Amino acid sequence: ATGFYKTLSIGRVQGPTLSFIRDREIEVRTFVPRPYWVIEGEAEIDGRRLKVEYAGGRIEREAEALEIERRCRGKVGLLKAVSKSRQRIQPPTLFNLGDLQREAYRVFRYSPSKTLRLAESLYLDAYISYPRTSSQKLPPTIDVREILSGLRETVYGPLVEELLSRETLRPREGRMDDPAHPAIHPTGVAPKGLKGAGARIYDLICRRFMASLGEEAVRERVKAEIDVEGHLFHLKGGRVIEAGWMRFYRPYVREKEVELPPLEEGMPIRLLKVEAVRRFTKPPSRYNQSSILKRMEEAEIGTKATRAEILDTLYRRGYVEGDPMRITDLGFAIVETLSHYCPEILSVEMTRSLERKLEAIQLGEVEADEVVEEAVEALRPILKRFKEREMAIGLEINRAIRGDIIRxxxxxxxxxxxxxxxxxxxxxxxxxxxxxxxxxxxxxxxTYPLPQRGRIEATGKRCEVCGAPIIRVIRRGRRPWELCIDPNCPSKGVRR
Structure with missing residues (x-):
């Protein structure tokens, strides 16, 4: 009817996931920033410049912030109190697939689907256990010592020897279980010729496994109160005094050290800097490929094996783009149109109910035929309504597709x-x-000639030399570069 064809898809997991991204995008776009003020300061102690925080936190009125700045700038305060506390930090739990995907995204920026592909390759080479698992537990039948012994001759040798010298070895397990498969762990088969991204994922899995067997880490926190003209400022520091499991998980563990010089109550402290700084409240962050994966898990939609593929499909269909994820006009149109004509397709409740029933089939609690029959009966009226309204749905989505292409x-x-x-x-x-x-x-x-290879994107910028638009050229295997669209401009070909 429209003379235009494009492959689209939506389903019981794609729909709610895209709806999450749409809802977050609306929150971001409609957010109205509010100004507030903070007091930033620096103090001098033993010849060192250290940051101090105003104890009152954010301030709503500018006049109040400026008055604090005026009264405290350049003044000498008195150290009123020093408190020390110790924080015990538990070892991390063993990886399940979702944990591995989120951690690989955090440390390597690997997409969930890339991490799954790499993990499956390691599994096929017998280097790790089956990766498509939701379990954070190891059954007693898995011999931890035998696994560690197999890693003796690898780069992990010294760490392995330290663990094997202990009388008991018990990994820290999470609450999630999977009756079919244990948590992801190395098999003890030493890898040969492993390079690149696969080696990084293997290293992450091995170090996480060893870290789960480690002892608690202990961090000391120091907090000092400085009184300046009746206004309190905090000086904070912290250091790891017992590394425990952190030794096994380096370089992937975050250790922020701010060691303070000796402090005594009553000592004078000069503030070198006190400044009232205006800031604005921020909207919620857009989902990235890690946080949307966590949202899907929390909503109980999709499975450990399908969530990464669902995200890839949303990208391939052109519903979302970038990372953090931005919903496109087409994605918006899909959600808006379906929420009007077939809201059940976007329903988390329907999807969650079916996921639980599928799990019950796996556990032998219900018959598969019974679940299939219920699903068919639930979908029949939805599909009938969709068929009756397909022309209206198609026209609305077609307008969005054409708009996307033009943009x-x-x-x-x-x-x-x-x-x-x-x-x-x-x-x-x-x-x-x-x-x-x-x-x-x-x-x-x-008119202007364009590069004939690669993807071309608008940047929204103009050339400072000739005023023509700046474009970005993206080619596989090369860094993207920007250039003026005018071939006669002196800036032509300059990388930015």
Whole structure:
């Protein structure tokens, strides 16, 4: 009916996941920042400049913040109290697939699907256990000492010897279990010729396994109170005094050390800097590939084996882009249209209920035929309603697709007439070029040649030399670069 074709998909997991991203995008776009003020300060102690924090936290009124700044700037305060505390930090739990994917994203910025592919490759080489597991536990039948012994001749040798010297070895387990598969762990088979991303994932799994067998770490926290003209400032420090399991998990563990000089109550402390700084409240963060994975787990939609593929599908279909994830106009249209015509497809409750029933089948608690029959009966009216309204649904989504295509092909405004510059292809040569939208009706003849390989994106910037739009060129295997679209501009070809 529209003369346009594009493959789209939506399902019981794609729908709610895309809806999460849409809802977060609305929160971000409608957020109204509010100003507040903080007092930033620096104190001098034993010749060192150390940051101090105003004990009153954020301040809502500028006049109040400026008055504190005026009264405290350059003054000498008195150290009123020093307190020390010790924090015991438990070892991390063993990896399940979701934990591994989130941790690999944190330390390597690997997408969940990439981490799964690498882990499955390691499993097929017999270096790690089966990765598609939700368990954070190891059954007693798995011999931890035997696994460690197999790693003696690897780079982990000294750490392995330390663990094997202990009388008892018991990993710290999480609450999640999977009757089919244990937590992810090394098998004890020493890898040969492992390089690159696969070696990094293997290293992460091995060190996490050893860290789970380690002892508690202990961190000392120091907090001092400084009284300046009746206003309290805090000086904070901290250091790890017993590394415990952290020794096994380096370099992946975060250890922020701020060791303070000796402090005594009553000692004078000069503030070198006191400044009232205006800030603004921030909207909630957009989902990234790690946080949306966690949201899916919390909502109990998808499985350990399918969540990464669902995210990949949302990208491939053009519903989301970037990382953090931004919903596209097409993704918005999909959610808005379905929420109007078939809201059940976006329902977390329907998906969660079916996931629980599928798990019950796995545990032998219900019959598969019974669950399938219930699912068919639930879907029948939804599909019937969808079929009845498919023309209206298609027209609404088609408008969004066309809008997405136009926006993706718009590079900026024409320097001559101010209308849009878009990417076109020559009818005979097939080569792409940038031209004013007035080119085809003869009202404006501005055109520019474009690189014929790679993806071209608008940057929203203008060349400081000639005023023409700046574009970004992205080619596989090369760093993206930016250049002025005008071939006669002196800045042409300059990497930015």
């Amino acid at each position: 993706a092909n718009t590079l900026g405004s024409c320097p001559r007439c101010g209308r849009e510059l878009r990417i076109f292809r020559g009818r005979e040569s097939g080569k792409r070029f940038a031209g004013c939208v007035g080119y085809f009706d003869g009202s404006c003849t501005v």
